[in-house]
Amino acid sequence: MSLRVFGWALLATAVVLGVGWFIGASGRDGLEQERRDAVARAEAADARAFILSGRVSLYQSNFGDASRAFEAARGVVQGAQTRLRQLGDAARAGQLEVALSQLREAQRLSLALDAGAHGAAEQALRVIESVAPAAAGR
Numbered sequence: 001m002s003l004r005v006f007g008w009a010l011l012a013t014a015v016v017l018g019v020g021w022f023i024g025a026s027g028r029d030g031l032e033q034e035r036r037d038a039v040a041r042a043e044a045a046d047a048r049a050f051i052l053s054g055r056v057s058l059y060q061s062n063f064g065d066a067s068r069a070f071e072a073a074r075g076v077v078q079g080a081q082t083r084l085r086q087l088g089d090a091a092r093a094g095q096l097e098v099a100l101s102q103l104r105e106a107q108r109l110s111l112a113l114d115a116g117a118h119g120a121a122e123q124a125l126r127v128i129e130s131v132a133p134a135a136a137g138r
Contacts, residue, residue: 036087037133043080044132047073047099051125054106058117063110066117070107074100077128092131099127 054069077099084093102124109117 047076066110
C-alpha cells in the first residue's frame, strides 16, 4: 500500500468519525433537558406524596407521623434545591426556600400538636407544584 492511499484512507476515516460524532451529539442537549425535567417532576411528586401523607396523619391526629412525613418532604425539597443551584437555576431554587420554610413551620406545628400545620403544608404544596416543570402534554 502506498503512502498516498494510506493518507486518503486515514482522511476518510477521520471524516466518517467526525460526521458520526456530530450526528450523535446533535440530539443530546434535548434529551438531557428532558431527563432533568423528568427528575424534577419525580422529586416534586415525592415531596407532594410526603406532604399529603403528613396531612392525612394530621387528620388522624397522628402528629408524630405527620412530623416525620414533613421531615421527609423537606429532605426531598432540599435535594431538589441543591440540584437546581448546581444547574444554575437560582430563581427556582429560591422559590423552593419558601416551600422549605413552610415545611419547617408545618413540622413545628405538628410537633406542637397544632392542627394549624395543615395551612403551612398546603402552602408548601402549592409552591412545590408551581416550581416543578409541567408534564409534557398537559
